[in-house]
Amino acid sequence: MVELxxxxxVGVDGSKNMLERAAKTGVYQDLKLALLGPEPLPAHTDMFDVVITVSGLDAGYVPVxxxxxxxxxxxPGGFVCMSRGDSRGTEEYKKELEKELQLMEDKGLWSLVGVKETDEYMEDQHLTAERLKDLQPEERYISGKVYLYKKSMI
Incomplete structure (x- = not known):
């Protein structure tokens, strides 16, 4: 983002360890500890040009x-970029998420800029070391999506 x-x-994470790692990059002007869902997003309304979440939108992590x-x-006019992997056993979460994304679009809160799908989103975290050695490199990954929305000017 700095290069752009x-x-x-500002970074937000539910893990103090991850925030400590982020602080070492020297990129962030502010880092906030918050477990999204049980705790609100620690940000003011209409504050950011771009809001990004990476891999948190999944069952057991961040609620829809x-x-x-x-x-x-x-x-208003800013962007929200969300990425998530299609982990095994999270089909219900994915359906609920996509229903909410569409509902927000239907209500005029934002408009879809685009969705990018990838077959190699991230390495499957549920595979054991024993199982990994039997797989081809392309079989080690889960697919995923990146969603980009533009917030309405209203």
Whole structure:
């Protein structure tokens, strides 16, 4: 993001360890500890040009309801970028998420800019070391999607 010209970058994570690692990069002007879902997104409404979440939108991590908070944090005309892997056993979460994304679009909260699908989103974290050695490199990954929305000017 810095290479693209962004200068005020705020990070939020539910893990103190991850925030400590992020602090070492020197990229963030602010880092906030929050477990999204049980705790609200620690950001003001209409605050950011771009809001990004990576790999948190999944069963057992961040509830679907957080998507509205991400949208609220973006400035009118700003962007919300969300990526998630299609982990095994999370089909119900994916359906609920996509239903919420469409509902928000139907209500005019934002408009879809695009969705990018990939076959190699990330290495499957559920595979054991024993199982990994029997797989071809391309079989080690789960697919995923990146969603990009533009917040309405209203």
């Amino acid at each position: 010209g962004f200068r005020h970058i 309801s957080v998507v509205r908070e991400l949208c609220l944090a973006a400035k």
